[in-house]
Amino acid sequence: MLEVKNLVKKFDDFTALDNVNFSAEAGEIITLLGPNGAGKSTLIRCICGYLKQNSGNIYINKNTLEDNFEKYLSKIGYMPENTPLYGEMKVFEYLQFISGIYKLKKDDFVQNLQLVIEKLEISSVLKQKISTLSKGYRRRVGIAAAILHKPDILILDEPTEGLDPNQKITLRNFLIEYSKTHLVFISTHLLEEAEALSSRILILNHGKLIKDTTAKEMKIEAQDKGLSDLFYKLTNPDGVTNVE
Amino acid sequence: MWSSIYKRDLMSFFYGSSAYFVFAVYVLISMILAFFWGTYFFSANQSMYSYFSYQPQIFAILIPIITMRSWAEEHKNGTVENLLTFPVSGLKIVTAKFLAACTISFVMLAFSIPLLITTAIYLDMDWGNIISSYLGTILAIMFITAVGCFVSSITSLPIVAYLSGLISGLLLIGINWGSIIISKMDNVPFYLNGVLDFSSNYRDFLTGQLNIASMFYFVSATILFLFFNWLVICDRRIR
Structure with a gap:
């Protein structure tokens, strides 16, 4: 359904997205996780057609934005950060x-x-x-x-930011239900959000996709230390650069 | 669909009180300039020349109030991100916003109709000239609106969009750029004098000389600024 291939986005000399690759299907909730400035919003904006990538391709049902932007964009439902x-x-x-x-x-x-x-x-x-x-x-x-x-693909940038716990739970339940027949793609920097929602977690750091995993796998990897420690280790290491 | 954007932009102007304020200012300035600054009471106004002769200047002051909302406010509020991820082409979005802003100015111009009717009661009107003047004013409105929309698209501050729109509009209509450029050139045929000037093209309409060249001047200038607007908006996007 959604396929991102060799995506590169640069702002002048700064590389915001560096050769990002992944694909996703309906029935998944994918959480894009990463520290501030990791490139989460840039990736989402490229998928939604708000930003033009420098190289690489994004396919929705094998169509790119250039092929037929109307068909491509009508497959997406997007809520930007801060809900303008x-x-x-x-x-x-x-x-x-x-x-x-x-x-x-x-x-x-x-x-x-x-x-x-x-x-x-x-x-x-x-x-x-x-x-x-x-x-x-x-x-x-x-x-x-x-x-x-x-839409076939629902993309939400930081959807639970600033919500009270009850509102978060209502929203999570809705997203889980919607994801049964559609692809839900959310970005967050909250680990508990990713853990509660996701069938899959993509971790971005400095514009690179450093991990494509699940909450369960992350827990096993974290062992007793907790997800926060693992997240810190992944996003502040010396040299974790390739997708595992 | 582009018509949804057109309707939203049009209605957004009427949500607050700014529309009514702009309309009131337009009527007030138009009447003052026609009656007291112009020669409305002292000459036979079969063509309402003294009313129409100040319209470009008035619209150059008021249209930026409308166009500053078109893009600068979208940038300021972040709604531009929604707008540009809708399945509507950049060209259609630019056109919808431009037409919405034009419609508001056309409503303003329609406030001249009561004066026209009143004048027609007392004078034998030159209707051909009146129609030509309205057409010229409509084309001038479209030109000034296209400039305002373009200027609005390059800033995220509505007040900057207003001031830049105001200055650009006044400079474009107040200075005979065409004549200045042509005067610097050698061996230019005499008939090119004034061809690129706003004032001489507008005057053609006021004097009832409907000609293709003047129409082409306004239409092409409008399209040129809409094209610039489209370039700015679609800079990020692929389409």
Whole structure:
């Protein structure tokens, strides 16, 4: 479904992504883990077509963005970091706007809207202005907008940042359910998030994919020392550069 | 779909009070300039010349208020990242935003209709000239809006977008760049004088001389700045 091949992204002389390779299928939740500045958001932005890579290819169902950007981008639902939304719009108006962007038919919009309202518990804020929403609701509206067109790939950048524990659990449950039939790709720097959610963990450091693993494997590798120690060892070592 | 972006941009201007403020300022300045600065009461205004002659300057001041929202605010709020990851081409996004900003200015221009009707009650109007003046003003609006959208796309600060849009607009319409360039060149045919000047092309419309060259001037300048806007926006993207 999603295939990233030899991806390189540079900002002037700085290499943000250095030959990243991986592939993923529906039914997986992939957590992109890494310290700040590791290249997580850059990788996500390249996949979503916001940033143009210097070299390498990204395929969604064997199509690249250059082949047919409309088809490529309509397969993706994306919520950027900090959930940028149009504050002056009401939640319902915003979701209506999104349905127009993805050319949803009226019936599909109503059906999908009911589903996202129910799953993300946003019925109470539908008529509220986005600028007046709490961080938790704002995040949920952002996710609602990302999944309204039922994308094959849901990509969320730091989705639980700033949420209270109850909100985190609600969101996690939703993501686990969504991942049963779709690919969910999230970025985080929180280890417990990766552990609770992921079927697969990709660890990025200095733009390189240094590990492609699972939470279970990481626990075994960490032994008694805990995941934090292992993460520190992986991201601050002398010379861990290749994908294991 | 690009029409969703058009509608959103158009409506966003009416969510706050800024639209009504801009409309009020437009009516006030237009009337003051036509009645007190111009010669509206002292000459037979069958073509409303004194009203239309100041329109480019007025729109050059007001259009940047509209266009500063087009891109600079999207950059400031981070919503540009959503916008550019929608399955809509850069060209369609740029066009939708441009048309939304133009529509607001056209609504402003429509506030001149009551004056037109009132004048028509007392004078035998030169309707051909009036239509030509409206067409010229519409083309000038499109040109100034394209400049404003382009300037807005290169900054993430709305106030910088406004000031840059204002200065660029006033410089483009206030100075006869074409004449300056041509005066520096040797052996230029006399008929090229004024061809590239905003004022002489606009004046053609006000005097009822509808000609292809003036229309081409405004349309091509608009397309040129929209192209620059598209280049800036699509710099990151592939399409």
